[in-house]
Amino acid sequence: MIDVAIIGGSFSGLTAALQLGRASRSVTVVDAGAPRNRMSPAAHGVPGWDGVPPSEILARIRADVMAYPTVRFVSDEVMGVARDTDCLRLECANSGSVETRRVLLAHGIRDRLPDLPGAAEAWGTRLLHCPYCHGFELRNRPLAVLGIHPMSGHQATMLRADWSDDVTLLTGMGVDVDIDGLGGVSLDARPVTALRESDDGITAVFENGTSSVFAGVFAAPRVTLADTPAEMLGCAMADGPLGPFVLVGPMGQTSVQGVFAAGDCASPAHSVTPALGAGAMAGVGCHQSLLFPDMFPPFEVSK
Numbered sequence: 001m002i003d004v005a006i007i008g009g010s011f012s013g014l015t016a017a018l019q020l021g022r023a024s025r026s027v028t029v030v031d032a033g034a035p036r037n038r039m040s041p042a043a044h045g046v047p048g049w050d051g052v053p054p055s056e057i058l059a060r061i062r063a064d065v066m067a068y069p070t071v072r073f074v075s076d077e078v079m080g081v082a083r084d085t086d087c088l089r090l091e092c093a094n095s096g097s098v099e100t101r102r103v104l105l106a107h108g109i110r111d112r113l114p115d116l117p118g119a120a121e122a123w124g125t126r127l128l129h130c131p132y133c134h135g136f137e138l139r140n141r142p143l144a145v146l147g148i149h150p151m152s153g154h155q156a157t158m159l160r161a162d163w164s165d166d167v168t169l170l171t172g173m174g175v176d177v178d179i180d181g182l183g184g185v186s187l188d189a190r191p192v193t194a195l196r197e198s199d200d201g202i203t204a205v206f207e208n209g210t211s212s213v214f215a216g217v218f219a220a221p222r223v224t225l226a227d228t229p230a231e232m233l234g235c236a237m238a239d240g241p242l243g244p245f246v247l248v249g250p251m252g253q254t255s256v257q258g259v260f261a262a263g264d265c266a267s268p269a270h271s272v273t274p275a276l277g278a279g280a281m282a283g284v285g286c287h288q289s290l291l292f293p294d295m296f297p298p299f300e301v302s303k
């Protein structure tokens, strides 16, 4: 039986493992190797790492973590997790089961990309989710926002205010987008049927056969936690603007005894720096709950 099993070995999970390793606790990090920003050439807004590829940042953090002898890293996917008589048990796809006193969920979320040919290929390079992460590199160039979320107008307004004078909101996506008060944003109601990425931009192809070229297209896709360990354990969740997230207390404790969570899966907003911070707090929370079992009771969901 180990002390802590961490599901997900990316920004939040590795940072939690670092705290636990420094307390010489036995930790197994099980990671399926698909961090959310893996297709992005550079991560931005991460102090000390601004503009560095996500894979490089993660390799460096992992090297730090693996210097601690009680931490084990397993490249595998957790397919099941449940409470056993006196422990929690993970079932991994290829490496059998892990019995553990605590589970820390750091498995992130899954993006539900717009159902358009070319969207998956352009995701993270020319089809982008966040002005703070990727807007500066495309500033003062023609930008579009796919109107796939009621708040897409909000995203377009932000981009128009501080990133580019040339912002088009593509409203023909079948979603009722709030377009009140969109100062300076152009509206285009032609339904988009495909996206095509090229070296210096992305083309939106419209239903009527016409097309427009942009330096980047922004979109805020819904996210899901369906079929993840958080759902399997029955953790209480709330609905954020982009989708569900696990409810946690200040030290990452979830509504399920012995289960902690951190990072994108436990936050309504998603970026690397908060995931690092939440991972650190949940790692400490897990550790202290091993020493003082009553210190962090399950997070109570207020009615």
Ligand SMILES: Cc1cc2nc3c(=O)[nH]c(=O)nc-3n(C[C@H](O)[C@H](O)[C@H](O)COP(=O)(O)OP(=O)(O)OC[C@H]3O[C@@H](n4cnc5c(N)ncnc54)[C@H](O)[C@@H]3O)c2cc1C
Pocket: 007, 008, 009, 010, 011, 012, 013, 030, 031, 032, 033, 034, 035, 036, 037, 038, 039, 040, 042, 043, 044, 045, 046, 076, 077, 078, 079, 106, 107, 108, 109, 111, 123, 124, 125, 129, 133, 134, 228, 229, 262, 263, 264, 265, 270, 271, 272, 273, 275
């Ligand atoms: C295209 C794109 C670009 C982005 N760019 C930026 C940026 O520039 N700056 C920024 O701050 N933020 C950026 N973000 C957000 C950032 O990627 C996330 O906030 C961050 O990755 C969250 O870290 P995490 O550790 O919570 O989850 P993730 O990084 O998503 O890692 C979760 C890990 O858990 C693993 N996993 C999932 N399920 C299981 C399972 N069942 N068993 C085992 N392992 C599992 C996954 O394979 C993955 O390795 C971007 C997001 C996207 C989509």
